Amino acid sequence: MLLEKLCNADGVSGNEKEVREIIKEYAKDYADxxxxxxxxxxxxxxxxxxxxxxxxISCHMDEVGFIISGINKDGYLEFQSVGGIDTRVIISKKVRxxxxxxxxxxxxxxxxLTTKSEREKVPKESDLFIDIGAKDADxxxxxxxxxxxxxxxxxxxxxxxxxxxxxAIDDRAGCCILxxxxxxxxxxxTWFCFCVQEEVGLRGAQIVANRINPDIALVVESTTCxxxxxxxxxxxxxxxxxxxxxxxxxxxTIVPKDFSQWLYNTAEKNGIKVQYKSLVSGGNDAGAIxxxxxxxxxxxxxxxxxxxxxxVSIASEKDIExxxxxxxxxxxxxxxII
Amino acid sequence: MSYKLKTKTVxxxxxxxxxxxEELSNMRGISGFEYRIxxxxxxxxxxxxxxTQIDNLGNVIVYKKGKKSNxxxxxxxxxxxxGLMVSGIDENGFISFVNIGGVDSRILPSCEVIIHGKKxxxxxxxxxxxxxxxxxxxxxxxxxxxxTIDTGLSAEKVKELVSVGDSVxxxxxxxxxxxxxxxxxxxxxxxxxxxxxxxxxxxxxxxADLYASISTQEEVGLRGAKVSAFSxxxxxxxxxxxxxxxxxxxxxxxxxAGTGTVITIGPNIHPKIADKLFEISKKYxxxxxxxxxxxxxxxxAWAIQITKTGVPTALLSIPLxxxxxxxxxxxxxxxxxxxxxxxxxxxxxxxFSEDWLCY
Numbered sequence: 001m002l003l004e005k006l007c008n009a010d011g012v013s014g015n016e017k018e019v020r021e022i023i024k025e026y027a028k029d030y031a032d033x034x035x036x037x038x039x040x041x042x043x044x045x046x047x048x049x050x051x052x053x054x055x056x057i058s059c060h061m062d063e064v065g066f067i068i069s070g071i072n073k074d075g076y077l078e079f080q081s082v083g084g085i086d087t088r089v090i091i092s093k094k095v096r097x098x099x100x101x102x103x104x105x106x107x108x109x110x111x112x113l114t115t116k117s118e119r120e121k122v123p124k125e126s127d128l129f130i131d132i133g134a135k136d137a138d139x140x141x142x143x144x145x146x147x148x149x150x151x152x153x154x155x156x157x158x159x160x161x162x163x164x165x166x167x168a169i170d171d172r173a174g175c176c177i178l179x180x181x182x183x184x185x186x187x188x189x190t191w192f193c194f195c196v197q198e199e200v201g202l203r204g205a206q207i208v209a210n211r212i213n214p215d216i217a218l219v220v221e222s223t224t225c226x227x228x229x230x231x232x233x234x235x236x237x238x239x240x241x242x243x244x245x246x247x248x249x250x251x252x253t254i255v256p257k258d259f260s261q262w263l264y265n266t267a268e269k270n271g272i273k274v275q276y277k278s279l280v281s282g283g284n285d286a287g288a289i290x291x292x293x294x295x296x297x298x299x300x301x302x303x304x305x306x307x308x309x310x311x312v313s314i315a316s317e318k319d320i321e322x323x324x325x326x327x328x329x330x331x332x333x334x335x336x337i338i
Numbered sequence: 339m340s341y342k343l344k345t346k347t348v349x350x351x352x353x354x355x356x357x358x359x360e361e362l363s364n365m366r367g368i369s370g371f372e373y374r375i376x377x378x379x380x381x382x383x384x385x386x387x388x389x390t391q392i393d394n395l396g397n398v399i400v401y402k403k404g405k406k407s408n409x410x411x412x413x414x415x416x417x418x419x420x421g422l423m424v425s426g427i428d429e430n431g432f433i434s435f436v437n438i439g440g441v442d443s444r445i446l447p448s449c450e451v452i453i454h455g456k457k458x459x460x461x462x463x464x465x466x467x468x469x470x471x472x473x474x475x476x477x478x479x480x481x482x483x484x485x486t487i488d489t490g491l492s493a494e495k496v497k498e499l500v501s502v503g504d505s506v507x508x509x510x511x512x513x514x515x516x517x518x519x520x521x522x523x524x525x526x527x528x529x530x531x532x533x534x535x536x537x538x539x540x541x542x543x544x545x546a547d548l549y550a551s552i553s554t555q556e557e558v559g560l561r562g563a564k565v566s567a568f569s570x571x572x573x574x575x576x577x578x579x580x581x582x583x584x585x586x587x588x589x590x591x592x593x594x595a596g597t598g599t600v601i602t603i604g605p606n607i608h609p610k611i612a613d614k615l616f617e618i619s620k621k622y623x624x625x626x627x628x629x630x631x632x633x634x635x636x637x638x639a640w641a642i643q644i645t646k647t648g649v650p651t652a653l654l655s656i657p658l659x660x661x662x663x664x665x666x667x668x669x670x671x672x673x674x675x676x677x678x679x680x681x682x683x684x685x686x687x688x689x690f691s692e693d694w695l696c697y
Contacts, residue, residue: 086447092444092664093448102516105512109587110582110660119444122479131519133515133519134517157460160492224467306488307467310448314490
């Protein structure tokens with residue numbers, strides 16, 4: 001299954017190759033033109049019935065992870081996180097490093113050796129380390145070099161009745177949706193854009209938008225879903241199984257009201273479950289795209305995703321399906337928006 | 339009710355030691371819930387002994403009859419693991435939990451788990467996301483009472499399958515790292531169980547009756563070994579457990595992984611057995627380290643020593659990194675040293691004089 005393959009692939013920001021290859025292999029037969037730029041962004045053009053309008057739909061290939069920043073004398077690896085990772089979720093977890101996917105673990109000394117006050121504090125990222133079982137620095141260098149990327153070592157699996165658990169659902173869910181939709185017959189020339197480096201500052205999407213110069217753009221994302229105990233209802237952002245999440249605004253973008261409204265109403269009209277993203281938090285590639293060139297009309301629609309940016313996120317297959325259906329309506333209903 | 343296995347079945351697992359360690363480490367039985375695994379463990383021992391028995395507390399007692407049956411030697415390791423227990427289910431199906439045994443709450447956020455309800459159910463431990471934390475909360479660890487397990491199931495389904503009191507284990511398994519370093523969910527103390535199994539495989543009949551107690555409830559207070567030692571009533575016992583290995587965040591009370599098995603000395607340990615262990619390790623060039631423990635070793639050896647009229651007891655430990663996390667890591671060289679030393683000790687026991695343990 002494509003989503004499983006995409007989530008199990010490693011593509012920490014700056015190192016998206018593995019993901020890009022899967023997408024290229026899957027979607028190339030449906031594209032009329034393929035561009036891979038110098039930063040690694042993948043753009044696939046699908047010619048429509050008309051070239052009067054240029055439509056863009058985008059997602060990002062990269063995921064949060066780590067980069068190896070040092071090897072100490074005993075052969076343990078120092079690392080920095082790439083993208084926003086809460087240190088709390090990485091302790092006692094597995095990672096895989098570099099091209100050879102060297103197995104590593106992020107350990108923590110035994111509870112027997114800690115004091116109560118120590119246990120109440122989260123260790124600093126700089127105090128943690130990755131253990132690959134190396135004897136010393138020289139031995140470690142046989143397997144790992146500085147600058148190697150490390151990704152969470154989590155297997156994609158079904159969970160519960162209609163959910164999935166995996167790493168990097170943010171934003172492989174979006175990648176998967178785009179890969180499916182490129183098979184459609186479309187009214188206008190449409191660029192399916194798979195961007196790099198979203199997690200480190202919306203960097204890939206910037207140059208993609210500059211190149212494509214679309215009349216309209218839709219960002220397909222995965223976003224925070226905090227409908228969990230401890231959060232109040234107004235803090236949920238999105239709710240799982242409540243459908244596609246349409247953004248009104250986040251820290252990076254204020255979506256043109258008519259566009260977000262159109263998405264919401266179109267979903268409702270067509271029996272697609274939809275919700276508004278209800279808290280101003282985070283940002284996504286829309287932030288870079290809407291300010292590109294002379295300005296681009298941009299909106300975003302997201303898959304609600306619990307435990308985002310952690311080794312194991314959860315999303316609902318029904319929500320992913322809802323986002324896909326809403327994106328399909330967008331691609332075929334451009335005339336109603338612009 | 340005590341339970342006796344009637345038929346002898348041949349252990350079908352791979353002969354490969356690593357596979358055996360993996361099989362044991364991946365078993366799921368927290369303290370008090372060893373009934374989930376004790377029959378499987380008994381079956382693993384069956385080809386290498388005369389009988390196995392499961393007692394009232396769930397201990398597996400393995401017996402290999404001696405040629406002379408002139409004394410009884412008991413090897414001991416514990417099968418239980420630390421874990422969690424369901425303490426509540428909320429209206430949306432999120433499951434709250436408590437810890438069983440010493441669990442550092444810092445390893446739990448985003449940990450994958452398996453809930454052993456009416457059937458095994460996968461879940462993920464979640465907590466309030468970082469963007470909702472107030473200033474000052476960010477560097478505080480999340481308390482167990484503020485975490486829940488998310489199963490992706492509806493509340494009705496969760497309530498149908500899960501009950502308060504169900505056990506929960508960590509789902510993660512790791513495998514081999516570089517240089518014979520093996521990492522797993524539960525090497526404390528399934529590594530000890532694997533070591534004893536391997537000793538039983540390697541040792542044929544000796545003069546003495548050879549017993550093994552694969553004990554329950556060590557993590558909650560050395561309970562299983564107390565009663566198994568009572569029923570076996572051995573003339574001497576060797577407990578095999580884990581001790582701390584050196585890591586970048588700790589070098590105190592710890593031994594470098596890969597430098598051998600650890601022989602403990604102190605009031606918990608019969609000095610003559612310890613001396614014999616050192617002597618044999620020298621004779622066969624088995625690498626050892628010495629741990630001095632001024633009192634409670636925190637292992638089943640502490641309970642076994644004062645069973646009935648007293649049992650001369652020793653303790654061998656395998657250095658383990660990140661004990662009580664889901665990435666417990668040992669070096670297979672230390673495992674092998676522990677097995678070899680125990681094997682040699684047991685084999686040489688035929689030569690021990692009748693009164694060698696008297697002061």
